[in-house]
Amino acid sequence: DGGITQSPKYLFRKEGQNVTLSCEQNLNHDAMYWYRQDPGQGLRLIYYSQIVNDFQKGDIAEGYSVSREKKESFPLTVTSAQKNPTAFYLCASSRSGVWGTSNEQFFGPGTRLTVL
Amino acid sequence: GQQLNQSPQSMFIQEGEDVSMNCTSSSIFNTWLWYKQDPGEGPVLLIALYKAGELTSNGRLTAQFGITRKDSFLNISASIPSDVGIYFCAGPSQGAQKLVFGQGTRLTINP
Numbered sequence: 001d002g003g004i005t006q007s008p009k010y011l012f013r014k015e016g017q018n019v020t021l022s023c024e025q026n027l028n029h030d031a032m033y034w035y036r037q038d039p040g041q042g043l044r045l046i047y048y049s050q051i052v053n054d055f056q057k058g059d060i061a062e063g064y065s066v067s068r069e070k071k072e073s074f075p076l077t078v079t080s081a082q083k084n085p086t087a088f089y090l091c092a093s094s095r096s097g098v099w100g101t102s103n104e105q106f107f108g109p110g111t112r113l114t115v116l
Numbered sequence: 117g118q119q120l121n122q123s124p125q126s127m128f129i130q131e132g133e134d135v136s137m138n139c140t141s142s143s144i145f146n147t148w149l150w151y152k153q154d155p156g157e158g159p160v161l162l163i164a165l166y167k168a169g170e171l172t173s174n175g176r177l178t179a180q181f182g183i184t185r186k187d188s189f190l191n192i193s194a195s196i197p198s199d200v201g202i203y204f205c206a207g208p209s210q211g212a213q214k215l216v217f218g219q220g221t222r223l224t225i226n227p
């Protein structure tokens with residue numbers, strides 16, 4: 001079954017702790033993305049990666065870090081430097097950043113992070 | 117930077133009514149994507165448009181790529197309760213390495 005998995009669905013952490021969110025895809029997509037969504041709001045891009053071992057900051061990268069050591073995996077770490085980490089985090093992937101059908105991004109089910 | 121403006125921000129309709137929403141930009145887009153997000157889930161791609169003037173249907177959903185390439189429309193006919201959710205439009209940024217998303221249209225249906 002091809003798709004994107006994010007785990008866990010719900011995550012609770014104490015303030016001041018770093019936490020890593022998992023994102024795995026078996027679609028053989030080159031590009032992967034992390035978004036943050038706050039209640040009643042749209043999607044804001046945190047980080048993206050077009051290829052293994054390379055990634056770029058999105059619009060709200062401060063307080064977050066990523067790695068892309070494998071094509072199928074793009075974990076996101078929410079560090080203690082992120083001032084308001086409680087949010088819904090979405091991972092997505094696409095074939096590549098080239099014009100055409102490869103722009104289509106496919107999303108995982110999301111992880112809801114609550115920092116207490 | 118590029119922005120997509122969705123209208124309306126929210127809609128409250130009766131079951132069975134038709135729905136129309138749109139997405140506009142001051143910039144030209146070469147692709148328009150429409151997503152639907154159910155509460156607590158990730159967005160799902162509904163329709164993709166690649167050519168100016170293109171009209172594409174997916175069941176009760178119909179989307180159009182505006183002729184100026186600066187807008188797109190999504191229509192839902194004969195709405196049903198499972199149509200509830202947030203609808204997002206999106207298009208590739210200049211350089212095409214990422215997508216620009218609209219702020220979403222939240223659809224609520226009264227049975």
